[in-house]
Amino acid sequence: MSRPRHTTGAPLSNAPAGAQPRDLPAAPRPHATPDRTIHMIGNSHIDPVWLWPWQEGYQEARATFWSAIHRMDEYPDFVFTCDQMVLLSWVEESDPELFARITERVAEGRWVNVGGWWVEPDCNMPMGESFARQGLYGQRYLVSRFGKPATVGMNADPFGHSASLPTVLRGQGMDSYLFLRPGPHESELDDTLFRWRAPDGSEVLGYRIPFEYCSPPGSVDGQVDKALGTLDRSLGDVMVLYGVGNHGGGPTIANIESIHRYDRMGSFGRLRMSSPREYLDGVHARGPEFREGLTVWTDDLQHHAPGCYSAHSGIKAWQRRAQYALLSAERWAAVTAVHDGTPYPREDLERAWKQVLFNQFHDVLPGSAIEHAYDDARDQLGEAVAIAKRLITRAHNTIARQVDVPLEEGSQPVLVFNPHPWPVSTDVELHYGSHPGAVHVVDDEGRVVVSQPTQSRATTNQTGRGALVLRADVPPLGYRLYRVRMAAEPAAPEWSEGAPGGLTVSGTVPGTVLENDLVRVELDPATGWITSYLDKRTGLDVMRGVDGAPHTQVCDDPTDTWGHRVVSYAWAGDTMATARIVVRETGPLRARVRVEREWGASTMIEELLLDHDSAVLRVDVTLDWREPAHLLKLRFPTALTDPRATYQIPYAELERPVDGAEEPGQGWVDLTGTLDGRPAGLTVVMTNKHGYDVSPGDQPSIGVTAVRSPVYAWHDPRLLDGDDVYAYQDMGIQRFSYELVVHGGDRHAADPGRRAALLGSPVRAMLESFHPGTLPRTGSFASDQAGPVAITALKGTEDATAGPGGADLVVRAVETRGAAAVARLELPVVGRTVEAEFGPYQLRTFVVPADPEAPVREVDLVERPLTESADGADGAEGPGRPAGVRTAAVAPDVPAAGGDVPDADAQRASAGLTPTQGSHPDATGRPVPAEAASEDDPA
Incomplete structure (x- = not known):
């Protein structure tokens, strides 16, 4: 009678399949083992929303992370890689015991956090500022919970990647980027490892994940086989990702056992459970000659799934609206914080931004999730907009109550607020209390401005709402007072902003010629x-x-x-x-x-x-x-x-x-x-x-x-x-x-x-009452001079300060035309100006304290002080004082509460405007037009 094979006492020969004892030694491998190390990256890509609602993703994060912790208990060499900080935040709030275990493993170096972003977003459609906020909140979360940020960027599953992402990644302290799509069959880029250079010259190491980011729950041999078939094998050492994903799961016992088995067999080379940072450190260790020899890619990483640029119009519109609303809310909240001492609403803004960032996830914003997922997206983005509207309305009323609005019988005061840090000239639709006769509009100096009736949204006589459209010229990130006079326009008005003329509508069919x-x-x-x-x-x-x-x-x-x-x-x-x-x-x-x-x-x-x-x-x-x-x-x-x-x-x-x-x-x-x-x-x-x-x-x-x-x-x-x-x-x-x-x-x-x-993001017109005030009838709080360098964000610092409102100003600006420029960023709200040199498409961020004695300092996108990097990629001379930055005091356009009210012409002059010039001209020689938000839609 034959005995079972495992009882013969003969040494075990490895085989690709079949039961084998655990914990067999890894060496000696066969001499014929390929001379390369395959870094096996254990991960679980979790789609918090896709074919399921976010509530299901919430639970799956907890289940997957417990599984990863259990694998660490069982296998001392197992390493788990995690991205998407929202998943960690969910576990933190729902399972403190699990979060404590994760914290221990992070300190041990076996739980590795990468990516540094709140989610894996779509990487084409969000605004630049949204990418900045992904890292602002993601990296700050990692530092606050684990004491260290991510240094490796990772967006495994999105369907394409904007050419400017290296700018953002470097600004957030990351030197490399892992992604899957487009694959070699979808792009002219053949390389697995390459240098990805943004339009501003920022550069990261790009690594295209071979074959897939997740694997089946069994043996990894198929995953490694297919990965080796798609990557550049001339690299030698490479990364292969494994672990059950999409709906979570993570590396399984069978995955890990098979890695040990094929490492002993030498089937593919040396298989090492590793992390992206360990692999990339090995790349850097090969020396500058190796890096210089890599392909330099200076374009987008496209194309995969182009239908996602247009699928589900609703999510695109809700997202755009919410992003604009929050950028405006930040600006006005920062203004009233430093000008009026109103507490800067960090928690409100963070909650709102995280709703926006979450819904930029690569199966939400691209329109590829199930129908019911968009009910949640609509509600979450609605919450973000509602928060923004409350903050904007509060700030505008804080400012409005200080504006000097003398009583004038038979008129309705209107304050028009411009959320943009450049002057605008715009058509404002205004709804006001009904008046049976003709009306006209005058500016802050009583001069008639161009206006005309338009159809009211109210079709009932009981509420009595009239409507008109007027031309408003509003200074940068500022306001201007107008009045609707309940009387016919003067026979020969003295037009304040260019007399109308030459506009006709004609044609053989009426309306077919506009001139x-x-x-x-x-x-x-x-x-x-x-x-x-x-x-x-x-x-x-x-x-x-x-x-x-x-x-x-x-x-x-x-x-x-x-x-x-x-x-x-x-x-x-x-x-x-x-x-x-x-x-x-x-x-x-x-x-x-x-x-x-x-x-x-x-x-x-x-x-x-x-x-x-x-x-x-x-x-x-x-x-x-x-x-x-x-x-x-x-x-x-x-x-x-x-x-x-x-x-x-x-x-x-x-x-x-x-x-x-x-x-x-x-x-x-x-x-x-x-x-x-x-x-x-x-x-x-x-x-x-x-x-x-x-x-x-x-x-x-x-x-x-x-x-x-x-x-x-x-x-x-x-x-x-x-x-x-x-x-x-x-x-x-x-x-x-x-x-x-x-x-x-x-x-x-x-x-x-x-x-x-x-x-x-149109201006907002707000009906106001009569009252005395210490603020002038027009004022500006910040300006980028409408030049080639544009302010993209003006906000309060994420860390509380001792200044008014508990915040200093954070000002971010970017060169927009692809040519070097010197910018003059005027900040009359704090009586300071920043002059700085910008390279083509360069992005720079400054902290400007309200205290005039405190120095302006440059920070990165996570609001950490810049320090001189080893290769000078940050362009900084030293901590806080980069090249090409000059600061000076300027006379504020808006006085502090309780101060003297300057002359309105002097206000415009200090902003570089004349009494008859209120905005940045377009190709016509006249300012940029747009329509205002209604008084009840301040976002």
Whole structure:
């Protein structure tokens, strides 16, 4: 009778399968073992939201982390890598015992925190400031709980990565970046390990995760096999990630046992349970020659799932609104903290920002989660906006009660607040108490400003709400007093900001020609779209001869939610039929023409607005979409030749090919070429939309994916079953706006980044009462001079200070045009100015104490003092005093509470303005227009 093999007493020979004793020695390996170390990175990618709601992800984080702790108890060499700080925060608040165990293992070095961000966000669509806040809150969380930040960036699962991310990573203290997509089959980048350089020159080591970031629960041999088949094997030592993921789980006993087994067998090389930091330290140890020999990548990391740029219009709009609202709330809260001693609301802002950051997760913001996940996203982002509105309203009222508003019978005072640190000139829609007769508007000095009636949102006589639109010129991050006088306008008004003239609406079909002294815009009566856009200043017509080109393209779209394997959505499609063209408004300030279109069960209304003194055409869109599995492109054809396309990306801009590819973008896309041998171009400034193409041909065009309506969370290659019932995205009404900016070849002339910010975050008009005050009737708190360097954030310090309101100012600015510049950042709220040198697209952050004796110091994106780095990558001379920074005292534009009220002209002069110049001019020579938020929508 034969005995079982394990009882023979003979030495055990390793085999790829079958039961084997645990804890066998790792050596000696066979001499034929490949000479490389494979760093096995144990992790569990957890999607807190995807095919499940966040409440399920909350529980799964706790279960997965307990599993990792148990594996550490069982295997002394096991190392676990964790990213997404929100998961740790959930465990901290729900299971203190588990969190204490994690803390012990972090100190031991076996629980390794990487990434440093609150979640793994979509890495294309959030604003630059959102990426800054991912690390601000993520890294500060790690330091506060574990005493050390992450040094390795990690976004394993997002569907593409903006070219400017190395700027953010270096600013947050991370020198490297792990990602999976795009794979080698989706990009011209072949390398596994490379140097990734941002437009500003910041650089990190990039590592493309081979094959997958997670593995099945059994043996890891398949994972390692496939990883070795996709990575650059000339590297020698490499990283391979393993562990059950997506819905959590983490490394299993079978995973770990198989690593030990294949290490003993020498099947793939030396298998070592490791961390990303250990591997990357080994890369640095190879010396500068090795690093210098790596490929330098200076572009985005694209493309994967381009449908995500447009899937679920709602989440894109909610996110954009919340980001703008919080940036405004921070600014006003910081102003009243240092000016009035109001406690800086750190906790409120942190709670709101974390809701925003969480919902930038790469299966929420891209639109790829289940339908019910968006109920939670809407509510969470609504909470963030509600917090922002409360803070804005409180700050505005704190300021307003101090403004001197003398009594004037028969008038209604109005304060207009500008949230942007540059002067703006904007059309403000104002609702006020009804008055049966004519009204007009005057500014803070009693001069008549251009205004006209508009339709009120209230259609009942009982509430008595009148409505008008007025031209407001408001200083940087400041306010200005206006009055609605309940009387007809004087017969010969002394216009305060440029007399209107030359604005007409005409055409064989009324409303098909809009004209002022600067431009003439002609519409085709049949299509309702532009056939000519003549710039009278240059004689150029960038849309000349595009009569036959479609503006709307409706396509049957069978692609899945993500748009897997999609290269372009720039397909020929049906045009929406024009139902009617209606003139809605004519007056001295602006003209408004309504174009109504329909296709199938859907309708689209575009209201074209042209001001009397602007070359820019604004379009407000209301889309009622009822077409499952279809898409709508809005197309803007031109007559340009030799076109080049430039897109706004977070903290920078990037030129991309004119090839029709679906690309992600922020607030604007530009097409510049030649017309009649002269430079010319068209910029489309857009709210809430992120999917673009720039297509070649006889009529090169910019395309915007206005809507796609796939099935929720449908992942190709699964085919839809005709017997099932599905929910389709974007059924119903949505609204967005865009502007068309024609130019003579210089896209920066109209400053599209500032236009996009103003279009997305309008000024706020607030009805006020009569009262004495110590503040002037117009004032400014901060200004970046509307130059090439733009202030992106003005906030209070994350750490409390002894100053007013418990906060010093944090001011962050970025160079926006790709050329070195010297910036003068004026901060009259604290009576100081900062002059600093900026390289192309350089991002810098300063702490400006309210105490005039305390020095201004430069900090990183986590608000830590800059220190000179080994390779000088931070560009700092030493702690707190980097190169090219000068500070000085300036006379404040706004006095401290209780101070003297300076003359209004002196106020404008100190801000570099004259009594008749209140803003940064666009290409027309007049200031940037936008519409104000209503008094009850301050965000």
